[in-house]
Amino acid sequence: MTGFDVRTATTEDYEEFFALFGGAMMFDMQADDLGRQMFEPDRALVAVDSDEIIGTTRALTRDLSVPGAVVPAAHVTAVGVKPTHRRRGVMSELIRRQLREVPEAIAVLWASEPGIYGRFGYGAAAWGxxxxxxxxxxxxxxxxxxxxxxxxxxxxxxxxxxxxxxxxxxxxxxxxxxxxxxxxxxxxxxxxxxxxxxxxxxxxxxxxxxxxxxxxxxxxxxxxxxxxxxxxxxxxxxxxxxxxxxxxxxxxxxxxxxxxxxxxxxxxxxxxxxxxxxxxxxxxxxxxxxSLWVRVTDVVRALGERRYAVPVDLVIEVADDLIPANAGRYRLTADGPLAEARCERTEDAADLSLTVTELGAAYLGGRPLAEFAATGRVTEHTPGALATATAAFGWPILPVSIEIF
Ligand SMILES: CC(C)(COP(=O)(O)OP(=O)(O)OC[C@H]1O[C@@H](n2cnc3c(N)ncnc32)[C@H](O)[C@@H]1OP(=O)(O)O)[C@@H](O)C(=O)NCCC(=O)NCCS
Structure with a gap:
């Protein structure tokens, strides 16, 4: 019994949706035609308590550059909970449902506070x-x-x-x-x-x-x-x-x-x-x-969509508490920066293991995987695998997000 429900938004929710989010962020949002046209209600979720909206989140349909490619990415924004309804799990319920439903292989966001999103498997992937x-x-x-x-x-x-x-x-x-x-x-x-x-x-x-x-x-x-x-x-x-x-x-x-x-x-x-x-x-x-946080929602597609800086053939074991279908071992093979990569499930022994959070952090090529081994968040099982994976996931030009969305 949570005392609230979560549902997909409708066009009619537009004003109330942004009034709630503006209230949570402490500024008055102005409803206007452009905002209405860009709303995408079917990609927005609301938490409701007795028909009143008490929580919001939405995903914008945009693409994102990743190492060697430009891919669809759910751009998550407007995460807000009515100040009188905080710390009852409203945001958690909205984010968990959103991550299970987005069709893209990755979701990305700017966090108002860095303490919020790691628990949902988002990794800080780009420094600004x-x-x-x-x-x-x-x-x-x-x-x-x-x-x-x-x-x-x-x-x-x-x-x-x-x-x-x-x-x-x-x-x-x-x-x-x-x-x-x-x-x-x-x-x-x-x-x-x-x-x-x-x-x-x-x-x-x-x-x-x-x-x-x-x-x-x-x-x-x-x-x-x-x-x-x-x-x-x-x-x-x-x-x-x-x-x-x-x-x-x-x-x-x-x-x-x-x-x-x-x-x-x-x-x-x-x-x-x-x-x-x-x-x-x-x-x-x-x-x-x-700056940008990345959440991998589909490991096979996400790892197959980007390119890798050096040749790689490794089995990576991924843990994911929130999206169990993501958990497992994957063989990643690629022939360097100009070649398309392949990622498929395998029963072979893992060369390296990590959680989906570190995978998200390393995904844009801006956070070395070896950095996480130093704190036990990435474990190497085969000597040399960490060096190869760190070089492969890295990218010569570092990621940056040039716009808060
Ligand atoms: C941030 C916000 C969405 C959290 O909503 P909420 O419904 O209170 O969150 P939940 O109850 O689901 O909290 C889940 C967990 O996140 C933690 N958390 C919530 N807000 C946090 C914050 N600002 N910083 C760090 N941790 C936070 C909670 O303590 C809780 O931790 P626990 O699981 O260990 O108990 C809400 O407080 C809000 O609208 N704030 C202002 C707007 C904002 O900052 N939005 C985010 C835009 S990116």
Whole structure:
């Protein structure tokens, strides 16, 4: 007897769903047409007590870049429980049911607090880095760009031109979520109420020699003066550029804005190349925290969908208390980063054993499996298996999630 039921949401739940979640997160969510269009009620769950919604969760249909591939991933969000109904197992019931029902082989989320999701088999798979750059110290000075190399785009023209660049980032780096057309609309929406005292969003683009856009940055500014003079702030939301010349020009521009003393950026990768462009990396003032958490919901499909950095042929034993069908031994074989992998059930003896949590943490190539052996969370049964698995699951470019969803 739990005192509540869990059911799939309906279109009519939209307002109450977001009022509940907004209340749990301590902000007033505005119902609007775009939000309604993106709701996907059949992918949302509600906990109800006497017809009142007391808990919510939903999964967004989006894809995600993983090592060597872009795959469907249930993007879990809007996890909330009415403050008067906390600590009675409402969230646990919602999350357990969601994980058993999602059709994708992995589920991913950003956690408001890192203590919550490990118990459900989510592993912290990507570290994110936030910067508070001291622009007076970071260097180097601005360089001159050729005419037309940098310009601003109007928001009406942006989504079409920026979408292919995000896709190329997905091909390059794991951890990056894809955006649908509606997703782009929401991402670029710029309501004055959401600006936090900063300017309207600027859409800065870089063009190659032929005039094609090959990189962009989304940012805002905030005028400020202190006792020593101008101290304005640049707030960088997103910077996407695979071409080195575009990446370099966009960063140099932003790091040398007139009157600015500080640049804030919340979504840098651990191995963000801008660290090589500045003369004083400590002036980036980096702070590392968990970004994307990964839950493997179907081991065979999930391990078969990504690629592996070196050849591998190993039997991995996986424990999973929540999804018993996932537990067992699997043979993983792959011929290096360009080859498709195979993962199938086996009765052979295990070379390595772990729980689904460590598998999730290692899935994007950003957390070495050997790190978990040091605390007993991964056990090696065959000498050499841990080194091979660590190299195979790793990836040359580290994962980063560039958007909290
Ligand atoms: C976080 C939240 C969803 C938890 O809901 P809940 O129904 O109280 O959770 P449950 O009763 O199912 O708790 C399950 C376990 O998680 C733990 N837990 C819950 N919230 C936690 C938190 N914020 N940090 C760490 N552990 C937490 C509980 O102590 C419990 O542990 P136990 O199994 O060892 O007893 C709810 O408090 C909430 O809505 N908070 C504000 C919004 C939020 O942070 N949402 C998450 C967005 S990612």
């Amino acid at each position: 880095t936030s910067y508070e750059v001291d622009l007076n110290r970071v260097g180097p000075p601005a360089v001159r760009t050729r005419p037309g190399e940098l310009s601003e785009l109007a928001v009406e023209d942006a989504a079409k031109q920026l979408a292919p660049l995000l896709r190329s980032l997905q091909e390059h780096r794991p951890g990056v979520s894809g955006r649908t057309e509606l997703g782009w609309q929401r991402h670029l929406r710029d309501k004055p109420d959401d600006r936090g005292g900063k300017t309207a969003r600027r859409i800065l683009v870089h063009r190659d020699e032929t005039g094609e856009v090959d990189g962009y940055a989304l940012y805002r500014g905030k005028m400020n003066w202190d006792a020593s003079g101008p101290a304005s702030e640049v707030s960088l939301q997103e910077l996407v550029a695979i071409e080195p010349s575009a990446y370099q020009a966009l960063w140099q521009h932003l790091l040398t804005m007139d009157l600015a003393a500080k640049l804030e950026f919340g979504h840098a990768a651990i191995d963000e190349p801008v660290q090589q462009l500045v003369t004083t990396p400590t002036a980036l003032n980096r702070r590392v925290s968990e």
